[in-house]
Amino acid sequence: MKKIAVFASGTGSNFEAICNRLSLENWDAEIALVVSDKPNAKVLEKAEKAGVPTYAFQPKSFAGKEEFETAILEQLKLRQVEWIILAGYMRLIGSTLLRAYPQRIVNIHPSLLPAFPGKDAIGQALTQGVKVTGITVHYVDEGMDTGPIIAQRALPIQEGETREQLENKMHKLEHELYPEVIKKLLQQN
Numbered sequence: 001m002k003k004i005a006v007f008a009s010g011t012g013s014n015f016e017a018i019c020n021r022l023s024l025e026n027w028d029a030e031i032a033l034v035v036s037d038k039p040n041a042k043v044l045e046k047a048e049k050a051g052v053p054t055y056a057f058q059p060k061s062f063a064g065k066e067e068f069e070t071a072i073l074e075q076l077k078l079r080q081v082e083w084i085i086l087a088g089y090m091r092l093i094g095s096t097l098l099r100a101y102p103q104r105i106v107n108i109h110p111s112l113l114p115a116f117p118g119k120d121a122i123g124q125a126l127t128q129g130v131k132v133t134g135i136t137v138h139y140v141d142e143g144m145d146t147g148p149i150i151a152q153r154a155l156p157i158q159e160g161e162t163r164e165q166l167e168n169k170m171h172k173l174e175h176e177l178y179p180e181v182i183k184k185l186l187q188q189n
């Protein structure tokens, strides 16, 4: 059984979608750990409800990224995690985890990369007034949302659409695409 870890900093709706698909379709996989850099993040409550072990840490209580990633790595090794799935983890992954998981860390980003990398991709798209945006699943490298693209879905922005409406549509699309892509990656590798 493939063991995956989901990293998240926020509400965890993507974690929930992956968790639901995994059990509904009986994947030969398990979410062995949820990692969060925000000890109060909603995703941790969701994980606990789903019976998934969690590891939450305060980045400020470590000397730096290398130190907290070393602590995370210890947890991942303990649970024999093979894949890291970033689902709203709002931190750049450093060399400690990249070296330990080459081509085994994936991310979902709410834009059609390489457009609008970094923070608030939805806000960036609205400010720029683009007519089409979307979502991207990609491998993680040392850059900010720069790794090789695995899958994308486009989403037109309607005239007068509010940020909330657009966010809801994006999330719905993410909840379909991300579990699908993860399922394939686990089957192929």
Ligand code: GAR
Pocket: 008, 009, 010, 011, 012, 013, 014, 015, 087, 088, 089, 090, 108, 109, 110, 118, 119, 120, 121, 170, 171, 174
């Ligand atoms: C998702 O929309 C994801 O694409 C985005 O954070 C949200 C997390 O939502 N990720 C990024 O912006 C990464 N740069 P969730 O906590 O409800 O899954």
